[in-house]
Amino acid sequence: MGLIDRRMGIFLAGLFVLTVAIPYGNLAMSGQPVPSYVVSLLGKYLCYALLAVALDLVWGYCGILSLGHGAFFALGGYAMGMHLMREIGDRGVYANPDLPDFMVFLNYEALPWYWHGFDMFWFACIMVLAVPGLLAFVFGWFAFRSRVTGVYLSIITQAMTYALMLAFFRNEMGFGGNNGLTDFKDVLGFDLQSDVTRAWLFGLSGLALAAGLLIAKAITDSKLGKVLIAVRDAESRTRFLGYRVEEYKLFVFVVSAMMAGVAGALYVPQVGIINPGEFSPANSIEIVIWVALGGRGTLVGAALGAILVAGAKTLLTGWLPEVWLFALGALFVLVTIFLPKGVLGLIEGRQKGQSASRERAAARADGVDLEVRPEELRGEEVKS
Amino acid sequence: MSIQLALDGVSRSFDGFKAINELSLTVEKGELRAVIGPNGAGKTTMMDIITGKTRPDTGSVMWNQTIDLTEQDEAGAARLGIGRKFQKPTVFETQSVEDNIALSLAGERSVWASLFHRRSPAEATRITEILELVRLEDQRSDQAGDLSHGQKQWLEIGMLLAQDPELLLVDEPAAGMTDAETMRTADLLRDIAGKHTVIVVEHDMEFVRALDCRVTVLHQGHVLAEGSLDHVSANPEVVEVYLGR
Numbered sequence: 001m002g003l004i005d006r007r008m009g010i011f012l013a014g015l016f017v018l019t020v021a022i023p024y025g026n027l028a029m030s031g032q033p034v035p036s037y038v039v040s041l042l043g044k045y046l047c048y049a050l051l052a053v054a055l056d057l058v059w060g061y062c063g064i065l066s067l068g069h070g071a072f073f074a075l076g077g078y079a080m081g082m083h084l085m086r087e088i089g090d091r092g093v094y095a096n097p098d099l100p101d102f103m104v105f106l107n108y109e110a111l112p113w114y115w116h117g118f119d120m121f122w123f124a125c126i127m128v129l130a131v132p133g134l135l136a137f138v139f140g141w142f143a144f145r146s147r148v149t150g151v152y153l154s155i156i157t158q159a160m161t162y163a164l165m166l167a168f169f170r171n172e173m174g175f176g177g178n179n180g181l182t183d184f185k186d187v188l189g190f191d192l193q194s195d196v197t198r199a200w201l202f203g204l205s206g207l208a209l210a211a212g213l214l215i216a217k218a219i220t221d222s223k224l225g226k227v228l229i230a231v232r233d234a235e236s237r238t239r240f241l242g243y244r245v246e247e248y249k250l251f252v253f254v255v256s257a258m259m260a261g262v263a264g265a266l267y268v269p270q271v272g273i274i275n276p277g278e279f280s281p282a283n284s285i286e287i288v289i290w291v292a293l294g295g296r297g298t299l300v301g302a303a304l305g306a307i308l309v310a311g312a313k314t315l316l317t318g319w320l321p322e323v324w325l326f327a328l329g330a331l332f333v334l335v336t337i338f339l340p341k342g343v344l345g346l347i348e349g350r351q352k353g354q355s356a357s358r359e360r361a362a363a364r365a366d367g368v369d370l371e372v373r374p375e376e377l378r379g380e381e382v383k384s
Numbered sequence: 385m386s387i388q389l390a391l392d393g394v395s396r397s398f399d400g401f402k403a404i405n406e407l408s409l410t411v412e413k414g415e416l417r418a419v420i421g422p423n424g425a426g427k428t429t430m431m432d433i434i435t436g437k438t439r440p441d442t443g444s445v446m447w448n449q450t451i452d453l454t455e456q457d458e459a460g461a462a463r464l465g466i467g468r469k470f471q472k473p474t475v476f477e478t479q480s481v482e483d484n485i486a487l488s489l490a491g492e493r494s495v496w497a498s499l500f501h502r503r504s505p506a507e508a509t510r511i512t513e514i515l516e517l518v519r520l521e522d523q524r525s526d527q528a529g530d531l532s533h534g535q536k537q538w539l540e541i542g543m544l545l546a547q548d549p550e551l552l553l554v555d556e557p558a559a560g561m562t563d564a565e566t567m568r569t570a571d572l573l574r575d576i577a578g579k580h581t582v583i584v585v586e587h588d589m590e591f592v593r594a595l596d597c598r599v600t601v602l603h604q605g606h607v608l609a610e611g612s613l614d615h616v617s618a619n620p621e622v623v624e625v626y627l628g629r
Contacts, residue, residue, distance in 0.1 A: 227498050233476050241487060242462035
């Protein structure tokens with residue numbers, strides 16, 4: 001079958017057309033049929049799509065329902081935001097060449113140690129991968145080794161992102177507290193307000209999404225991907241075959257966190273701000289809804305779900321802001337009941353009328369195992 | 385003959401209930417052994433201990449007289465060469481029959497090896513051989529979840545063979561099988577023994593008779609009797625706790 005099957009081919013082709021047509025319509029056509037704000041808005045959706053693919057990799061294929069993926073996204077965003085802050089240099093309100101505005105305002109004398117190096121773009125890029133990756137590694141190391149699974153794991157990932165949110169809200173943390181990082185001027189010398197830079201960022205987001213999809217596809221197509229599915233469906237059985245389940249989970253969790261970090265790093269220059277609100281538990285739950293709505297365990301479906309829900313959110317919040325959360329909740333309930341395989345399952349099911357066997361099997365695979373086993377509570381082995 | 389597995393004074397209790405009580409048991413290399421006993425005799429716990437799933441409170445479980453299995457986790461025991469077949473067939477339902485065998489095939493189990501694994505011609509041949517042996521070659525690309533109960537049992541046996549373990553622990557293989565299938569399973573296990581060591585836990589007396597091997601009777605986590613089926617059947621204690629019922 002190869003890396004690019006029919007589903008992936010269609011999506012990537014569509015993505016390619018979009019990443020060419022949107023900047024073209026914005027920059028090159030007379031009358032500017034694509035307004036500049038739309039370019040940034042769609043660029044933001046593509047970052048969300050990459051984040052959804054990252055979650056689908058762990059949830060759809062390995063059964064790890066992370067309710068904290070927003071944290072990895074936000075950390076990637078902060079790493080990029082720190083670089084953008086340093087690049088402002090002495091053009092800030094206080095014109096301090098060494099300290100970002102918020103540090104001057106909060107009477108910092110010198111740059112905190114963990115801000116060093118972020119003046120270099122390459123260093124920030126490494127941190128975009130390293131910080132979420134390291135957090136995922138440490139978190140996963142303890143969680144997976146102690147065999148925390150199912151709903152308990154979901155709860156502690158949620159606690160993780162909540163704790164980070166509280167920490168980043170504190171001014172003493174040195175990340176701008178409540179206001180976060182903003183007022184960015186340029187990146188690598190290119191003006192962030194210019195349409196050309198925005199078009200480039202949009203294009204890069206498209207490229208990152210394509211790369212993320214292909215990396216995730218390569219992983220899930222490999223034997224490792226089959227082991228992940230085995231872990232999702234029958235974890236204990238996989239252990240008895242000699243696979244160290246915790247190592248596999250750790251690997252995919254770290255890869256996924258780094259992917260989420262990249263999504264965050266591309267998101268920040270396009271929206272122009274990163275603040276602790278990105279760590280809020282509601283954000284992480286929304287990611288799960290994107291994936292569920294698009295079609296869990298399909299990668300492309302996850303990306304599609306993110307774009308659809310984010311688009312609906314933009315429309316609805318502009319139109320009837322109070323209604324959005326209710327609409328989101330209703331959407332989730334309806335999709336869970338009527339579209340267990342998500343929007344992608346609906347489209348593909350219509351197209352070729354899949355065999356009953358595949359339908360059944362996929363429905364089984366889609367069932368979220370939130371069953372609480374008393375043995376898990378006691379931390380004891382489950383007797384077969 | 386050298387000793388494959390030796391349990392010595394193994395005890396394990398759950399919430400005060402002694403599932404295994406001072407259990408000592410020796411199995412030789414290549415031996416076929418049946419373990420019988422009433423419900424709650426500790427058969428499953430015994431298997432959990434051997435396969436690294438449960439750690440005993442006391443006692444030792446020696447593998448090839450050199451390695452203490454109580455220090456291994458499930459994956460560690462599996463990598464040493466211990467395969468286990470569950471009472472309820474447990475296969476990877478959403479994956480194809482072929483992939484189920486491929487996942488079980490002996491080989492490197494590390495993350496990196498799996499990520500860059502390419503199926504070798506030898507492995508492809510082995511997969512086909514096993515599918516033929518368990519008569520599932522026609523179902524090769526079917527989802528394992530769509531197989532019948534009996535076929536799942538066979539698939540799981542195929543997975544065990546693919547794993548190529550030194551010791552096979554088989555939990556009630558005949559459960560849910562037709563009489564003909566049961567007899568075929570007994571034949572297969574007798575064939576496997578010799579090359580592999582096999583421990584079968586079973587309720588079905590017809591099946592145990594067909595295995596024609598040494599029998600260990602467990603009762604309240606302890607060995608009550610051991611010997612040929614006729615020998616243990618003649619033991620009045622065994623008759624009282626198990627056979628007579």
